[in-house]
Amino acid sequence: MCKILVLLLFSFCFFIVTNAIVCRDGFTLINNNKCIAFLPPYFDPGYSNSEYRCNWLGGNVVSIRTAIDNTAIAKLAINKGYLDKIWIGLKCWEDNNPDNCIWADQQGNASSYNNFQPGNPQTNNGSCVYMIPATGKWVSGDCDNVRFTVACETDIIGACTHKFGDYCYHPIVGGTNHDEALNICEQLCGGSLVSIHSPEENEYIRGYFIDPKITRIYIGAKMSNAATNYWSDDTDWDFVNFNHSNINDGLCYTMSTNDGKWNSINCGRSLPSICKWKASSSCQATCTGPKYREETGLITLLTSELSYNQYRGIPPCYYVLHVPNGLAAIWFNSLQLDPNSSIELYSGTSENSTLLANITQENQNDYYKSLTSSSQFIKLVSNQCNDNCDVTNDYSWSALFGPNYGASCGEVLYTRGVITSQNYPNNYPNNYNCTYYIQNPGGYFITIYFDHFETEENHDFVNVYDQKSGTLQYSFSGNCTQYLFGSEKSMRIEFTTDGRNTFSGWSAHIDLV
Structure with missing residues (x-):
């Protein structure tokens, strides 16, 4: 016996192309350089909730760097019936200064192009920015207490989205050690950690990392001994920008995002990095x-x-x-x-x-x-x-x-994670009573996905309560695998068994959307 509320989730499928420039299902290509989708306001307010939904689809809240793209996005929003305010992926930290407005993809600020309404950015109104589709103008807004449609963008399938000269670039913002960064780059069209061959390329790479928390990144330079340096992609060593090079500090090199200088470092450190591959690579669409x-x-x-x-x-x-x-x-x-x-x-x-x-x-x-x-x-x-x-x-x-975060009986889960019945995947005990608490401090919509559920029907129950009101929302017993349901704010989950038969129990994944 299963009582469920099925949460409708976006499901975007990918398909194979050869040379075409295409977008994933649900996204619209504009100006042959951006894939855009609009997601209507969600249950809970705030820019961060909208940002998470874009990230969940594998993208970001949209970055806009040209007037042509701004106009195309505004027109697309109107054509699709989104006439009210729309979040764009920009946050500002100083009044009337677009130099201090950083895009969500961490690849620049709004100094080279912006379309602020006069008097904006105005951080007293909030650090987040929305667009008014009718005019295409940008306005500062409260990040926490409003519900707006959000414009998401994802990478184009079969196109080089970040290009300098004849090469494509892809930043890895999350930290990894040097070997892991090399492996990731190899998966990206057979690329490698970036090699740098001119002052202009050096400055272009430095410009990816505007976030002040990112102070240095791995590049593809490495020492084989104290006298020999080489690039991981085996290209010529025809440009150097050393600040400090000492084999005792480590065999790998980083770039400072402050001044673009290179420094030797231990290869085991966890740092952001950037990949590079030939733009003509045939693997981009395979x-x-x-x-x-x-x-x-x-x-x-x-x-x-x-x-x-x-x-x-x-x-x-x-x-x-x-x-x-x-x-x-x-x-x-x-x-x-x-x-x-x-x-x-x-x-x-x-x-x-x-x-x-x-x-x-x-x-x-x-x-x-x-x-x-x-x-x-x-x-x-x-x-x-x-x-x-x-x-x-x-x-x-x-x-x-x-x-994979988890919570045991009697504990509180504050984030995404996994909870299971006692002894799972082995049989749970008789005469057992256990309570789990799911607390949602970020205001997300909580979803629970049972990838396995087997209890004695009509005798052993999983009951789900709204933590604030104490109201019973769902009751599960028997065989209820692969169902997804949702709730808001906070939950209390109670698992009770009688003194008769026992089964393998259940495993549930908690997510926040």
């Missing part, structure tokens, strides 16, 4: 990326939209999932593999990392559960069929990933 993902989100591969030849021709798709804080975890909410496909999961970024799982059609029903890495990383390798491929059926997979 997979369903984005192939490097940070924080938390949804990844998916839908094969049934492809022809036989397209599907058979797909190389393995690599995803590096990085959770800057805590251990990385992944759980599948859809797994329908064809007989000749598989998914490999590793607990790190290299080929020598521990194998967490090798999922095939034969064992896929065993993997509707959480898998937790021993590190901040999970590498997912999706191996597509190469011969005798069946695309007549709806084969696909979809997975959520994020940090």
